[in-house]
Amino acid sequence: MPRTIEIDPVTRIEGHARITIKLDDQGIVEDALFHVTQFRGFEKFCEGRPFPEMPSLTARTCGICPVSHLMASSKACDNIMAVQIPPVAAKLRRIMNYAQITQSHALSFFHLSSPDMLLGWDADPAKRNIFGVIVEFPDLARMGIRLRQIGQSIIALLGNKRVHPAWMVPGGVNAPMTAKKRDTILPMAEEGLEIALKTYQWYKTQLGNFTEEAEHFANFPSLFMGMVDEDGNLEHYDGTLRVVDHTGKIMHDKVPTDNYQDIIGEAVEDFTYMKFPYYKPWGYPNGMYRVGPLARLNICNKCGTPQADIALAEFRALQKDGGPVLSSFHFHYARLIEIIFAMEKTLVLLRNDDILSTNVRARARGNSSRGIGIAEAPRGTLIHDYHVDEHCQMTKANLIIATGHNNLAMNAGVKQVAQHWISGNKLEEHMLNRVEAVIRCYDPCLSCATHALGKMPLHIQLTDARGNVVDELTRG
């Protein structure tokens, strides 16, 4: 008899989500859906507001990656003003973004995901959290917490606040770097790089323990999209868009960010509030693509910094056929490489002669009726697309959040994990854990999971075709 399993709720982007898994007569998984059940409404309440408010307003979307919204929004506002911001302002924005990548990836890897990997997917949920890691692996936990602190501290030094700094503004940044701040950040970035390299070396030794997870955690062909610089290298702030397929073939390259709608369409489904962006030439839903650290490392020619490039070569060896790395489990691996890259880049930028320049802001009023700002957030490509009226007040905002791009892939990932681990009528704890864990691979801004100390509140129901509950598991 066909049955449906419901996981309700799964926390998601500072909110809640639900998973439905449909079983056939034999108890085999037929389909799985990832429902995002919360509505935020930012696009709507931006309307009518003056555009200079947008960076800080849209940054309130998220408490984990507000810097990404500040950046994409500020870039969109730069375009409305039709200005070229001072080069040092762009460098300063980059530094804050690298700090953001560091703290966000450290949070995802150490605080959210490492309990699964270190303590085991079948471990007691009461201990399978960051505190459990602190007890069992104190040195590693300390490194993770310190790495996140470094990222957050750099953000606070530049923007006077760790969360929601109002430092990035239309036209640049509102305060220059000082010698004192630079001299404080430099040793922190050096320490951050050291920790990142140490973690990376350790992680490589652990990979053999996760062979089954790497094989079945959203390991499937898909497109990958992200930003690259003019040389096709890893880029997070300003570049062009590139799309590659699962064999590594470049499908689209050097797409100016203003033309993102040439390659990205947006679909909606009635079972979720999250939009389904798709690769336009392939249509919906075939145009499934992934963004984020895994995608960025799959699409770039190289990173462009020494240590990150060494790690990138090792990362690419994970895929035996030499193509892009397809398993979403390796998002974790990619995050560690990006932390190395972020710290290396921060050091390079801080050592620039002009980094203390006080020319950090271009001033202008609105000169264009539309502004598009695209940047790479920790979780992937973030798009802010604004329309303003003749008095520079917002008439429309379109936000494509990084997590949204991965929507099709997350649905496919949940299905794959369910197909591998769930069968029959009996539900077991480890099934939930692995369904959770595949979602965490994408780190879909499930920042609420931090409050739950790595233990998402889950509710799975196994029901028959008439809706009778056959089995039930609740946690959280």
Place this chain on the structure above:
Amino acid sequence: MSKTTRVVTLTINDKEVSAREDESILTVAREHDIDIPTLCYLEGLSGWGSCRLCLVQVEGIPKLLPACMTYCAEGMKVKTDTEKIQNYRKNILEMLFSERNHVCSVCVSNGECELQSLAQKCGMDHVSLPYRFPSYDVDSTHNLFRNDHNRCVLCTRCIRVCDEIEGAHVWDLAGRGIDTLVISELNEPWGDSDTCTNCGKCVQVCPTGALVQKGTAVAEMHKNRTFLPYLNAMRGNNG
């Protein structure tokens, strides 16, 4: 001092003070470093008495009185900081916050806002009343400045400074009660105003993020409200 003005003796919080009988309790209290919170009052402008944050208790009078509009009298016994007054102030602030869309975190005046400071000072840490969430338009038609009704507390400082100091009287009130709006001219877009001199005094005296300079991002609107006493002194005006 006019010939008929007398000096009176009164107590404020049990402290004996002397004052001219044409001085308000607020003025005398401040002269003696006794703090009374205010919002619509601004030194250099005429009194208005609408915000009620400066309410004080005068012995023998059952209702609370606004210190900015109540004049000193012989033998008056004034209390400025009783529990009842503190509760009234918090309630007033809660009402102000709930009436419009005072979202500090995304306001250009964040960190520079008198309403925000008053909430902190008076210990208003939450709003127990339901928010109204009105949907007011933002007037960005002026070349330099912006009027955001969503952040307005109807203190009328802008109206008074424009009328009494600049002499232009661009602003006035329209509507009644909770739906009252500060309007420019005869409810025309600010940018179409023939009388506005672009002096910006209204923007500087506005206590919140209602009247601001265009181009400012969140928390960037710094206001200078100290110019009024100097301006009055230069003009030989006692305010």
